[in-house]
Every structure is written in structure tokens, then in C-alpha cells.
Amino acid sequence: MSTIHLKTIIKADIQTVFDLSRDIDLHQKSTSKTNEKAIAGRTSGLIEKGETVTWQANHLGITQTLTTKIISMEKPFQFTDVMLKGAFKSMKHQHIFKQEGKNTIMIDIFEFQSPFGIIGKIFNKLFLKNYMKNFLLERNQLIKLTAENYLNRERSERQKS
Template identity: 70%
Template sequence: MPRIYLETIIKADINTVFDLARDIDLHQQSTSKTKEKAIAGRTSGLIENNETVTWRARHLGVYQTHTSKIINMRKPEEFTDIMLKGTFKSLHHRHIFKEEAGHTLMIDVFDFESPFGIIGKLVNHIFLTRYLTRFLSERNKSIKNTAEL
């Protein structure tokens, strides 16, 4: 199963960064390139533990829906979401926050598995891991820019 690991240093307090990372409205703004829209479950504001959100977005030229659920939350240190329905065979995204010397270290641990067996593994290796890393990095940049205003 591929894993994407990202660290983002943000010059803001941990509570601010934690809330921005779970803000549905900011997520929609930061993913405007893919026209990501919350269409069911929590559709605005701050998502909480045990809540779901269904996203509709255009990825790789095709509109897709993806439902995720927050399965664990320890404010303001971490939260985890998993895919309930969607394109992937599985998806698990752990968000970790650490306060360090006047800034917050935001860590993403993003594990995913594509469908289609060996063909899916090839797509992961050749293309999908890079695409998702870029997608997550852009979203993190938006969180950073908003927090550091």
C-alpha cells in the first residue's frame, strides 16, 4: 500500500492549524482546481469526530464522489479520516499536529490502495502517488497561507 508522508511548518499556534485542517469551507477553497464540493454529511464549518462528508470533485478529467468519516480525534494533536465509499480500494489519512518553538508542525500520513490489482499498483507507482502528493501539498499550502495571515 503506498504511503505519502508530508511535513509542513506553519508559523501559527496549534489550535488554529488544527481547526483550519478540518475546515470544510477552506478545503473547498483550496481544492478549487478540482471543483471539490461538499455535497452530503458535514458540508461547511469544522468537521468533528464520527462525522462524515461526501465530496464531489473532478480528478483526472472525471467527476467522482468520495465519502470519508473522521474515526479518531484528539484535539489539537491529531485526527484521522478514512474512506467509506469512493474510487480507492482503501484510504486512511492521519493528520498530526505538534507545537514546536513558536510554530506548528503539521504531518500528513496518507495511505491508499487503488483498485484493479497489479494494474492499480502500476498506476500508483507511475502516476497516482505523485498526483496525490501534489494535491495534498497544495492543500497544505492553503492552510499555511491562511494560518500565517
């Protein structure tokens, strides 16, 4: 089992960051390089506990599908999704949010297991773990930019009033 642990500091309130993190439409924007699309289950808006989404994307030159389900959610502090069907042997992604002053700390704990035994373990060490880390970092960067831009627009509107 491989684990990727990321921490992103975002200058926005916890509710905004939490909602952006579970926004299907924003996720699709953040994964435009892989042409990721929600094709079944919840396909737009904010995903909720108990809901599934099936993603179709092009990774490593291969069109793949991945179905995940939100198995726990405590608004606005955490939600967890797990793979029901897809290319991994197993996958679990915990999304944790903590308010610290005017910032939200967004923590990702992404655990996955590659298929194909020893060959999968070697591929994971040489390539896949870093590929997935960069994939998550791009997603997190868009969440951060969107949340911070939203906050700046709100401030600007209040100053005009």
C-alpha cells in the same frame, strides 16, 4: 499500499492550524482546481469526530465522489479520516500536529490502495502517488498561508491598540 508522508512547518499556534485543517470551507478553496464540493454529511464548518463528508470532484477528467469519516480526534493534536466509499480500494489520512516554539508542525500520513490489482499498482507507481502528493501539498500551502496571515493580522491589531 502506498504512503505519502508530508511535514509542513507553520508559523502559527497549534489550535489555529488544527481548526483550519478540518475546515470544510477552506478545503473546498484549496481544491478549486478539481471543483471539489462537499455534497453530503458535514458540508461546511469544522468537521468533528464521528462525522462524515461526501466530496464530489473532477479528477483526471472524471467526476468522482468520496465519502470519508473522522474515526478519531484528539484536539488539537490529531485526527484521522478513512474512506467509506470512493475510488480507492482503501484510504486512511492521519493529520498530526505538534507545537514547537512558535511554530506548528503539521504531519500528514496518507495511506491508500489503488483498485484494479496489478494495473492499479502500475498506475499508482507511474502517476497516482505523485498526483495525490501534489494535491495534499496544495491543500497544506493554503492552510499555511491562511494560518500565518491570521497570526499577522492579530499582531497588527494588538500593535494598533
